[in-house]
Amino acid sequence: MIRPILQLGNPTLRKKSLPVNIQNEDIKNIITDLTDTFHEAQRKFKYGSGIAAPQINVLKRIIFIDMSGFKSELINPRILKTSNKTFEVWDSCFSFNVSFFVLVDRYYSIEVEYFDQKGERHTIKAEDKLSELLQHEIDHLDGILAIDRMDDKKIMMSSELSSNDF
Numbered sequence: 001m002i003r004p005i006l007q008l009g010n011p012t013l014r015k016k017s018l019p020v021n022i023q024n025e026d027i028k029n030i031i032t033d034l035t036d037t038f039h040e041a042q043r044k045f046k047y048g049s050g051i052a053a054p055q056i057n058v059l060k061r062i063i064f065i066d067m068s069g070f071k072s073e074l075i076n077p078r079i080l081k082t083s084n085k086t087f088e089v090w091d092s093c094f095s096f097n098v099s100f101f102v103l104v105d106r107y108y109s110i111e112v113e114y115f116d117q118k119g120e121r122h123t124i125k126a127e128d129k130l131s132e133l134l135q136h137e138i139d140h141l142d143g144i145l146a147i148d149r150m151d152d153k154k155i156m157m158s159s160e161l162s163s164n165d166f
Contacts, residue, residue: 052140074114
């Protein structure tokens with residue numbers, strides 16, 4: 001089911017999400033709604049590679065990613081390691097209606113542990129854009145938005161951005 005995406009200013013986006021107990025919770029419907037909502041937002045905005053459960057008003061530690069050959073739901077994701085190297089990237093969000101981008105610093109590479117719907121543990125080592133995306137979505141689970149990580153308060157409207165800025 002496609003759900004409304006909460007927008008900047010909604011207090012739920014600032015709350016910490018609760019861990020998921022995979023054995024005791026029916027998370028299949030949440031993941032279906034998250035995936036359906038992601039695909040609709042991606043179709044609407046022609047942008048986006050991930051979404052977090054708080055964005056659809058579900059305070060559970062679940063994200064969905066579809067980027068660069070990596071497509072999965074990640075349950076209870078947590079960052080295990082980060083590189084010393086960082087990079088700047090223009091970041092936006094479905095919760096901003098992708099109407100503006102902010103310049104943020106992110107770790108160039110990270111290692112993330114997560115679980116799938118069956119409760120199996122996985123780790124992924126991500127670099128560059130996938131690393132940035134995972135950091136962005138995991139931040140949502142902690143009530144942190146891209147605007148909180150803005151570099152020197154640099155902001156750009158979508159209409160000003162060229163494909164070279166990504």
